[in-house]
Amino acid sequence: MSQTVLYARVSTKDQNITHQKDQAEAAGFTIDRVVSDHGVSGIHTRLSERAEGKRLFDILRAGDVLVVRWVDRLGRNYEDVTDTIRNFMRRGVIIKTVINNMTFDGATKDPMQAAVRDALIAFMAATAQAQAEATKEAQRAGIEAARDDRKRYRGKKPSYDRETYNFVIDQLGLGEGASSLSKVTGLTRQTILRIRDKPDQADAALIKWGM
Structure with a gap:
């Protein structure tokens, strides 16, 4: 059975995970599981190197949905963010953002749709x-x-x-x-x-x- 996983990251004590979960639920997402990292910079630490972020690579399977407030929760480094999203899409994971309600799905076979999707990923990263x-x-x-x-x-x-x-x-x-x-x-x-x-x-x- 597929699952919807919210990944939340906060880098300072002034931020909180609950706020990101509340935003996701207010946007209409039904969250099955929350994975979160506290006090971690998205600039210097890749998702795969974070204590909880790396768990996503273990628990997400084809058909699962990964929800993030925006792509900056995955990282603040262009290469890291684009590589991470493409990695998950190759696995069959669908990535959705709370802000702007964006969806990144690797299932499309149309080259034009894929090109537009990849250009948008690059722009957001x-x-x-x-x-x-x-x-x-x-x-x-x-x-x-x-x-x-x-x-x-x-x-x-x-x-x-x-x-x-x-x-x-x-x-x-x-x-x-x-x-x-x-x-x-x-x-x-x-x-x-x-x-x-x-x-x-x-x-x-x-x-x-x-x-």
Whole structure:
């Protein structure tokens, strides 16, 4: 019997697995099993090298569905993400994303459909890596700003956490609008716009609060 497995990954203590599972169920997925990694970077650690991520290669079989919030949960490295998705597709595993409701299935035999699918996989993997690099650079800038400003008042605590910040940045990069993101995240539209227009400052605010 086939199964639907949610793979969730969080890289900081501010993020949580429950949120990703709730998002998946709210999107209509019935999850049979959750496999999760805590405190693991998607940039430096391949899925097959993670404590729980490597279990996916053992438990997933042809006909199973692998659900992830977005491809960045599988990794933030272009080569790793594309290799991982193609590996699972060759096994007959279907990969689905909660965000944007994308489906990657290796069953198609039509060369044009396969080409479009592979191009989309490549684009999403490249976006994940580019966003990770941009976030890392923003964090460096934020740390420097926080260091220079450490003696001053930290200001109002951000209404968003690190996971929500990354999610908003990801979706803005994919062209999602501020109003729709406000509904999804529960943040005000003004907050979304501040993150969009001044991502470095929004990131620095999180760092100042140790988030």
